[in-house]
Amino acid sequence: MSIVVQNLQVWFGKQQILKEINHTFAENRISAIIGPSGCGKTTFLKSLNRTLELDAGYRLEGKVLVSGEDIYQREAGDIRRRIGIVFQTPVALPLSIKENLLFGVRYHGERNKKRLNDITENCLTQAGLWNEVKDKLNSPANKLSGGQIQRLSIARVLAVDPEVLLLDEPCSNLDPASTRLIEELLVELAKKLPVVLVTHNLFQAKRIAHMTIFMINGQLLESAETTKLFTNPDKQETSDFIAGLTW
Numbered sequence: 001m002s003i004v005v006q007n008l009q010v011w012f013g014k015q016q017i018l019k020e021i022n023h024t025f026a027e028n029r030i031s032a033i034i035g036p037s038g039c040g041k042t043t044f045l046k047s048l049n050r051t052l053e054l055d056a057g058y059r060l061e062g063k064v065l066v067s068g069e070d071i072y073q074r075e076a077g078d079i080r081r082r083i084g085i086v087f088q089t090p091v092a093l094p095l096s097i098k099e100n101l102l103f104g105v106r107y108h109g110e111r112n113k114k115r116l117n118d119i120t121e122n123c124l125t126q127a128g129l130w131n132e133v134k135d136k137l138n139s140p141a142n143k144l145s146g147g148q149i150q151r152l153s154i155a156r157v158l159a160v161d162p163e164v165l166l167l168d169e170p171c172s173n174l175d176p177a178s179t180r181l182i183e184e185l186l187v188e189l190a191k192k193l194p195v196v197l198v199t200h201n202l203f204q205a206k207r208i209a210h211m212t213i214f215m216i217n218g219q220l221l222e223s224a225e226t227t228k229l230f231t232n233p234d235k236q237e238t239s240d241f242i243a244g245l246t247w
């Protein structure tokens, strides 16, 4: 499973936000998207699963192909299930831990009790949360820590069996220990599906990303194996950004 982006351009009103982006996100890889604030990282991520359409006033040109299909020619709800997204702020719905986990699954129509129980255990286990919550599945999720809620958010996305996982700065509100747990989780998940991660934390990109993409002013300036991009980038702007010389 790869994601192929062809000539992607996005506008909000008259302002062009993304400019002719071409890229292939490969299978079984973690790709990190880095770049200065406001360069379009989140917009790019949201265009990969049609979450962007939930914002008013956007216009998009170009193609995003998943399994060879243009996601903009398919049903948006189905695309958002197949290409899951986790946002920066850990969100617990005002429900129990189990009902948080099953929210999307129930929305998509699953009613079988055994199946729902199996999904609960499998996904919480995958997210490294099962042992911490198995004895309090019916307790309110908002009593969990920020790091636990972020792992629950990831588990909730995994529960609908996505083919791709997108994350927008998933650790920016977390302490180092919770960050490490999420990073370990992403490394495990990337063995099964492509993971695309927007991060401001260059150390995080270095630690876990196989590929890193550098964006600036709505353009994808450079993408390469992470080691190459951080040690021997092709572009001066990338080098300056990594060195902290600009922005």
Ligand SMILES: Nc1ncnc2c1ncn2[C@@H]1O[C@H](COP(=O)(O)OP(=O)(O)OP(=O)(O)O)[C@@H](O)[C@H]1O
Residues within 6 Å of the ligand: 012, 017, 035, 036, 037, 038, 039, 040, 041, 042, 043, 044, 055, 056, 057
């Ligand atoms: N819904 C929207 N309506 C209008 N403009 C928007 C909208 N969302 C984003 N923008 C604009 O698009 C540009 C890129 O924003 P985006 O959030 O994609 O950047 P970013 O690189 O993720 O920034 P940051 O690192 O600060 O999170 C910004 O100028 C922003 O103001």
